[in-house]
Amino acid sequence: MAQYDVIVIGSGPGGYVSAIRCAQLGLKTACVEGRATLGGTCLNIGCIPSKALLHATEMLHEAEANFAEMGLKGKSPSVDWKQMLAYKDKTISQNTGGIEFLFKKNKIDWLKGWGKIPEAGKVTVGDETHTAKHIIVATGSEPSSLPGVEIDEKVVVSSTGALELGKIPKKMVVIGGGVIGLELGSVYKRLGSEVTVIEFLDTITPTMDAEVSRQFQKLLAKQGLEFILGAAVQSVDATKTKAKVTYKLRKDDSEHTLDADTVLVSTGRRPYTDGLGLADLGVEISERGQIKTDDHYRTNVAGIYAIGDAIAGPMLAHKAEDEGMACAEGIAGQHPHVNYGVIPSVVYTHPEVSSVGQTEEELKKAGRKYKTGKFSFMGNARAKANFSGDGFVKLLADAETDRILGAHIIGPMAGDLIHEICVAMEFGAAAEDIARTCHAHPTYSEAVREAALACGDGPIHS
Incomplete structure (x- = not known):
């Protein structure tokens, strides 16, 4: 029987980040994972492989639609589907292998198998039972279906x-x-x-x-x-x-x-907690199948915590990571905080779509007075040069204080551009703060600055 300070069940973004943070803070840590590789849904069958296929097919589109206009002449590429899947699998392997390296580097034990909590302070994996002062449930989520629709994963x-x-x-x-x-x-x-x-x-x-x-x-x-x-x-x-x-x-x-x-x-997706034995332990579960926790990710059973897709909130890998770090730091006696008002979301299509903070609809419903600054990527030199002029940046700011309340971007690199706004909101910045910050030219980021200028006297290039 191995004894630990913390056992994390699940090695997805929430679980592995939490385990690493626990180890960094001096806690003897183990992570339970039944898959053959670490990384959970995100790295194995979610975020990472889908982005590989999105990238590959975006390159295909560029070759078919834009290469000739740029003077790149030649036969359009053909699709070798098996090779594209092999590229995707290689991407998965590189990332999951990286997590295994980080576990070894931080002296985290990988308990291979599926975990169950027979009682507070104990986790069984196969025939072995391990003890821990703290148990973090980070088991993620699984796809949900419709009544009468059977998924066979073939057709x-x-x-x-x-x-x-x-x-x-x-x-x-x-x-x-x-x-x-x-x-x-x-x-x-x-x-x-x-x-x-x-x-x-x-x-x-x-x-x-x-x-x-x-x-x-x-x-x-x-x-x-x-x-x-x-x-x-x-x-x-x-x-x-x-x-x-x-x-x-x-x-x-x-x-x-x-x-x-x-x-x-x-x-959609639903929390995955099957086989953990939570009901027998008396852990409170919501009507939507989410584990109920307090502001410190503690369940109603002492010593058991939960984070990520298994609890309430948006099912986002980076939300799970933040909760994993905060949960670990709380266990170690620190006083962490997750600002749920500044968690961005991104759609990785072409163009990308990203957002943070409140929408216009939410502000109107709340009766909040606000102003809107908007700028089209057609006014951005870099975007036009790169065939990426579709879309715009929209910035929402308080009508009186100018404090940024939200941002919504549809356009090139939207998933990266949104983080300038995230940092600004974390520090309580005003739209004018963005507008008065020098942005390199020519970059897509200038569109963000122009949207901020539009909250004041108006953009320059529109």
Whole structure:
């Protein structure tokens, strides 16, 4: 029986970051992981492999659409799907291997297997039982489906199956107009698939700023994705090679069908806590299956904590990382804090979409007086040179104090540009602070400055 200060169950972004931080703070730490590799969903079957495929297909699009205009002449590249998947797998291996190296460097024990908590202070992995003063549950989430829709990961797939299809489908139906469906739908559209997105609501990405969401849909439609909104999927009938999707339009209750080679079910995710024994321990669980915690990530059972997708809040890898660090620091006697008002979100399509803080809709609902600064990437020299003029930066600031309340970007490198705003918001900056900060020319970041100028006397290049 091994004795530890902390045992972390799960090695995803929340779990491995928490384990490393615990070890850095002098706590004897172990991490339980049943997969053959570390890194959880994100590194193995989520964030990292999907970004590899997004990058590869974006390069394909550049070659097909823009190379000739830049004077790069030649035959358009053909797609070797097996090689593209091999590139994706190599990317996964490099990243998961990196986590294993970090565990060794920080003297963290990897307890290989699936963990269970028979009682507070104990974790069983296989036939072995280990003790720990503190146990952190970081077991993440799993794809959720619709009633009556069976995922076989061959014809009807979750994001997991969509990352390793045997061949590129001629027709793909994506159920759900959220981030995962749009990212992977974009991948297969660039590879030549006919992609149709069916969304229950009347808009895609419903939590996004409405103006950005509308522009986003227009740009994706321009790229060839088709959208059926306000539609409720009734069933998916699959054979070994095909599927038929039946849906009803909510506006008139009319029923329709679509044929597909592959159906991607991307209707969200749910916490994964199966097999931990939490119910027997009396750990409180919400109606949505999330582990209930206090502000210090403690459950109602002493010595047991939970972070990441397993608890309330947005299911984002970086949110889990922040919680993992904060939980570790709290256990070590420090006084950490996670600012949930400054957690960015990103959609890694082309163009990218990012946001932080509040949307216009949220500010209006709260009765908050605000001003808007907006700047189009068509006014940005670097964006025009790089065929990336679609989209804009929108900055929202308090009408009286000028303090930044939120930012929403659709355009090139939006996922990187948003962090200037995150840092500014963390320090309580005003839009004028961004406007008066020198930005290198020519860079995409100048569009952020112009949006900040638009909150005042107006942008220069518009």
